[in-house]
Amino acid sequence: MTPAHPGPDFTALFSDRARRMNASAIREILKVTQQPDVISFAGGLPAPELFPLEDVRRATDAALTRYGSAALQYSTTEGHPPLREWLGRRAGIPAANVQIVTGSQQALDLLGKILISEGDTVLVEAPTYLGALQSFQPYGPRYVQLPTDDGGIDVDALETILRTTPAKLLYAVPNFQNPTGRTLNAERRRRLVELTGQHGVLVIEDDPYGQLRFSGEAAPSLYTLGLEYAGSVDANHIIYCSSFSKTLVPGLRDAWVQAAAPIIAKLVQAKQGADLHTPTLNQMIVTELLDDVLPRQIETVRRAYGERAAVMLTHIEQEFPGGVGYTTPEGGMFLWITLPQGLDSTRMLQRALDRNVAYVPGSPFFALGGGENTLRLSYSSATPGQIERGIAALGETIREALD
Amino acid sequence: MTPAHPGPDFTALFSDRARRMNASAIREILKVTQQPDVISFAGGLPAPELFPLEDVRRATDAALTRYGSAALQYSTTEGHPPLREWLGRRAGIPAANVQIVTGSQQALDLLGKILISEGDTVLVEAPTYLGALQSFQPYGPRYVQLPTDDGGIDVDALETILRTTPAKLLYAVPNFQNPTGRTLNAERRRRLVELTGQHGVLVIEDDPYGQLRFSGEAAPSLYTLGLEYAGSVDANHIIYCSSFSKTLVPGLRDAWVQAAAPIIAKLVQAKQGADLHTPTLNQMIVTELLDDVLPRQIETVRRAYGERAAVMLTHIEQEFPGGVGYTTPEGGMFLWITLPQGLDSTRMLQRALDRNVAYVPGSPFFALGGGENTLRLSYSSATPGQIERGIAALGETIREALD
Structure with a gap:
């Protein structure tokens, strides 16, 4: 074997799909903001000091004792039965x-995989969760942006779009949206469910934050309204995703999907090819925590984030110049700043870092661009x-940038 | 909202990709074989009685103490640095x-995702690991089967195929292959690395079993030969995958890829969209076990599987009629039976189950069909x-089927 052959041109060997993937803009920004001394409002990390560390330790021990080697063996693709039963009962x-x-x-990845053919129209909020765009992007969707305001998606605009645009899928974060912190109001939820139902969309x-409401009143989930609309679980056109990442801990990677049987059946096939099953022990740990620790x-x-949001809003009110808009979240982890037109939050970031504060532009x-004067805190x-x-x-x- | 609207035709909404997915044949067979009293040679499960349960308990405790809430927080897409460093050092x-x-x-899923465009030629062993076919299938490969014998892939046939067929990718399990238990011999490894290198393939x-050798001598990995051939890590055209599932425990789902920098960079993007990162705690648990428990x-x-393989081979020799072929694995978990022509192992399965024994047809x-007279034990x-x-x-x- 003669050594030192030049390697292949790896990039030329990438799939069409791979060419649609990009390094996450946020990820690159987060690297910059991880310098010590920087106060970072950039990451979307749950507060680690609130993690139930000792409860997880105890739950791990209990799961290993209860299930023995089965806690460390391969397990079913669908998931740990007691966990699925608990989630089903609750819903x-x-x-x-x-x-x-x-x-x-x-x-999001598996749903994109089983639903999005190249060129399919996917409706997304403007702005929307960046991670969903990253999951869907390799599958070649054509995005249409839905305008939003403080009540969430503008459903009149949705109606107009659906009249002329055959869409496959609508992706939404109705509670305390990432990135805006906004919530879709109850009336619009009903109309959204009806409109999408009528148009076969x-x-x-996506509801990672729904349990973290610290003010206002909860509206029914789209999934619940979809159940009412369809009259049966297996005719519901709403697919619900949630997670224990924001309520318990993110590092165990335990989350779930609720959907009609044909969707679940195809998800199972997709998940088998993707990772066989979610780690067995991790599902058992969470199951041990459901009844006492989770609530x-x-x-x-909820209390901690409510306090922190209130402090942030108070200081925004005091410190930010007039003409800067901001959302008032009723839960979750984020709020959204709109700077006066002409300011560019990406260009402003270095100046903020010079003052030891970070955010995400x-x-x-925005799936189709725009929002240069906005930022997420x-x-x-x-x-x-x-x-x-x-x-x-x-x-x-901001004041400096306005000068 | 008027209730009881008929649901959408979910199946009609599936992506082209989803239509290529199927329920795993093995999965369906395994359901049948899970009756009590059935002696199952069907599953590919590691022996649970050998799992280091108490070591995992201790390691979890140690990781939670060492890292505190960081063990339960989001972590980097690339993986836990000490684990990556250990694996890098070893390789x-x-x-x-x-x-x-x-x-x-x-x-396998992420590599298929970033490498296989629809219609790309993927070379696979005949037979090959079913799970790889499941991962690749949604991405639309065109398979070409490589003939194999007791020395693994027939490299003369490979050479002939490469002369006429522009291929993107070759997938192989060189050590104690799933399903045959065969090992690619040292001379063929060198030729395979050279041939694929010359043709830009x-x-x-895929090496989940390489550490589980119980007889014979280890040949260098394709990855090592690829390093020699290329003369540098980032020009190596071999992508190496392995796992702690067969050596420690499968339920934690800790595995890894070694590859040239451009492949790793694209894998990171793909993994971000797929699941952000492998569970933090699980990577830390395995890291705690690397130095003492793993060896x-x-x-x-290795010892247990060697004994079990020997017992199985002894009884096959005694009990199976003449004309039945079998492989003699030097490691791993499987051996492969070739029945006389005309027998159909799928049709024979019910008769075997009637006698309380199960296998996988x-x-x-076989990616392109065939092998009706073969089965995996x-x-x-x-x-x-x-x-x-x-x-x-x-x-x-078998005797009855031959009558």
Whole structure:
């Protein structure tokens, strides 16, 4: 074997699909913001000091004792039966309509995989969750952006679009949306379910934050309204995704999908090819925590994020110049800033970092571009003191940019 | 909202990709064979009684203590740095060329995703690992089957095929192949690396069983030969996948890929969209076990499987009628039976189940069909007594079928 042959041109060997993938804009930004001393409102990380560490330790021990080597063996693609049963019971549906996945991100990838053919129209909020765009992108969707305001998706605009555009799928985060923190109001939820039902459009309802409401009143999920609309679990055109990442801990990667039987059956096939099953032990750990730790933990996180959001809003009100818009989230981890027209949050980021504060520019959250004057702030993992100092620094940065 | 609208025709909404997915033949067979009293040689399950349960318990505790809430937080897509460093050191490559994945199955899915465009030619062994076909299938490959014998892939045939067929990818399990238990011999490995290198064909070397050799001498991995051939890590056209599923435990889903930098960079993008990262805690648990438990465990599993294989071979020799061929594995979990022409192992399965013994028919392992007279036996999770009784029952079944 003569050594030192030049390698192949790997890039030329990538699939069409791979060419549609890009490095995440946020990921690159987060690298910059991980310098010490930087107060980061950029990451979407749950507050680690609230994690139920000792409960997880105890639950792991209990799962290993209860199940022995079965906790470490291969397990079914559909997921740990007691976990599926608990989730089904809570949603009022059979366990058979629940599929466990490795983080909500996997739900989005597998749903994209089984639903999106190249060129299919996918309706997304403007702005929308960047991770969903990343999951769907390799499958070649054609995006249509839905305008939004403080009540969520503009359903009149949706109606107009559906009249002329044959769409396959609508993707939405109705509760405390990532990135805006906005919530789709109850009346619009009903109309969205009806409109998509009438037009034969499937809906992916992504709900990682729904349990983390700290003010206002909960509206029914699209999934619940879809059940009413269809009259049966297996005719529901809403596909619901949620996760234990924001309520318990993210590092175990336990999440789930609720959907009609034909969707679940195809998801099972897709998941078999993708990773066989979600780690067995991780599903058992979460199952041990469902009845006592989860409700307590939801209360803890809800209260903490409510306080942090309030502190951030108070300081925004005090520190930001007039003409800067902001959302007022009723839950979740994010709020959304709209700078006066002409300001560019991507260009402004270096100035903010010079003042030791970081955020995520808004434009990567728009499937078709736009939003240069917007940015996302996360209040979930900063202390009140950090929020105060960070918002003051950001206020100065904006003022400077306006000069 | 008027209730009881008929649901959409979900099947009509599936993507082209989803239409290429099928329920796993093996999965359906395994359901049948899970009746109590059935001695199953069908599953490919590692022996659970050998799992280092108490070590995993201790390692979990240690990881939670060492890393605290970071063990339960989101983590990097590339994987836990100490784990990547250890794997890199063992392979003599930088940690940057190691990507952690959620089971080897995810490696196959992500590699298929980034490499296979619709219609690309993928060379596979005849027979090959069914799970790889399942991962690749949605991406629309055109398979070409490589003939094999007891020395593995017939490299003369490979040379002939490469002369006329522009191929993108070759997928192989060189050590104790699933399903045949065969090993690609050292001389053929060199030729395979050279031939694919000359023709610009990437190779996925899937090596879950390589550490489980119980007889004979190890040949260098294709990856190592690829390093020699290319003279540098980032020009190596061999992509190596392995896993802790068969050496430690499968239920944690910890596996990895070694590859040239451009492949790793694209894998990272694909994995971000697929599940963000492999569960944090699971990577830390395995890392705690690398230095003391892993080598001990490899010895334990190797010895046990060697004994079980020997028992199975002894009883096959005694119980099976003349004209039945079988492989003699030097490691791993499987051996392969070739029945006399005209017998159909799928049709024979019910008769075997009537005698309380199960196996997997061979034909699903052929990408393009064939192998009706073959079947796979796994000896990894049966006791010597079960093997003796099961092989006797299978011998009777074959004799009866021959009558």
